[in-house]
Amino acid sequence: MEVAVNEDETEPVVKPGFTENLAIMSIDSLNEYIASLEQEIKRVEQEIELKRSAREGAESVFKK
Template sequence: MNMEDLEPAKKPIVKKDLTVMSIDELRDYIAGLRTEIERAEGAIAAKQAHRSGAEAFFKK
């Protein structure tokens, strides 16, 4: 079994029409994206720690 088979299917990124947004709206949009990136990076770190712990446990 391939580990990639266990991962959820990748969803396409929905792009917004930036031409209709004001400068303030664009700044708010960027701030929201940065927050979401930080959240995703935190989830990655947690999953890596969990995986490392499991691998260490089963290698003994």
């Protein structure tokens, strides 16, 4: 994984490395890989929503 600094946030940005060799995977394995990636996308979307809600809550407190 590659790590970069996000200038807008205090946390580092982690860029995942997709290193699976797709050419050697069977169709069933590729479908399983897609399913696992879709689950990961959902997990990331949930984390984004949690962070967005926390940010909005903090902004509403400090903007008063």
